Amino acid sequence: MPIIRTTAKLIFGTAATTAGGLYLLTLDTHLVPYTATTDPSLGKALKLYNPRNNPPTLASHAVQQVPLSRLSTTDSETLIRKFCSGVWAGSGYACQRKILEKKYRHLEGREGMLWDKGELENAEYGVGSAITDHFEVVERGNDKVIIRYGDSPLVRGNRRSDGLFILEVTKDEMFANFHIKSILFDSTAQGDKGQKVPGWMYFAHTVYVRILMRSGIGAVEGSK
Numbered sequence: 529m530p531i532i533r534t535t536a537k538l539i540f541g542t543a544a545t546t547a548g549g550l551y552l553l554t555l556d557t558h559l560v561p562y563t564a565t566t567d568p569s570l571g572k573a574l575k576l577y578n579p580r581n582n583p584p585t586l587a588s589h590a591v592q593q594v595p596l597s598r599l600s601t602t603d604s605e606t607l608i609r610k611f612c613s614g615v616w617a618g619s620g621y622a623c624q625r626k627i628l629e630k631k632y633r634h635l636e637g638r639e640g641m642l643w644d645k646g647e648l649e650n651a652e653y654g655v656g657s658a659i660t661d662h663f664e665v666v667e668r669g670n671d672k673v674i675i676r677y678g679d680s681p682l683v684r685g686n687r688r689s690d691g692l693f694i695l696e697v698t699k700d701e702m703f704a705n706f707h708i709k710s711i712l713f714d715s716t717a718q719g720d721k722g723q724k725v726p727g728w729m730y731f732a733h734t735v736y737v738r739i740l741m742r743s744g745i746g747a748v749e750g751s752k
Contacts, residue, residue, distance in 0.1 A: 562589030583722030614747025618650035
């Protein structure tokens with residue numbers, strides 16, 4: 529689970545991550561209860577990538593609300609593209625992007641993947657877009673992008689480490705709500721037990737999600 533391992537390094541392996549810094553990360557991004565298996569926006573993807581309906585080992589839902597007046601546009605399709613750009617090209621993902629590039633970019637079959645910051649800033653994030661050999665867009669709408677993760681996109685079948693990462697924007701008359709949802713599972717025949725990840729790993733994951741959210745919000749507000 530590279531995304532979670534990297535989070536642990538960011539939190540527990542550097543002196544820069546202090547209690548005060550963690551507090552600031554929680555000010556605007558909120559974790560809300562999430563039952564991924566009943567999320568209607570995931571119905572099609574879960575049937576395809578978790579056909580045995582194995583229980584999740586991790587599920588989280590982070591949301592941040594932004595007044596429409598702070599956004600450079602209110603067009604949903606433009607917002608979701610900018611949000612994706614901020615998450616993957618922004619500073620929050622920079623460390624993991626460099627680690628994965630060093631380990632995997634030179635390997636066969638990785639030539640058409642998105643690696644560089646400029647590519648990630650300008651990508652449309654259409655279905656089939658592969659990000660740093662760990663994430664692949666599997667479903668794309670005007671207000672959401674569903675990404676499979678947990679292993680290389682070159683691994684097409686069921687995986688011991690499998691999951692879906694959802695970036696989504698919803699709006700009302702005054703606010704836009706930006707969502708980052710994540711579900712991790714074992715999609716193989718041996719994944720029916722679905723043991724939860726350790727508490728420290730879940731904590732690391734949720735802090736990393738907050739970091740990615742901050743990068744994404746910076747892009748839709750026009751500043752990184």
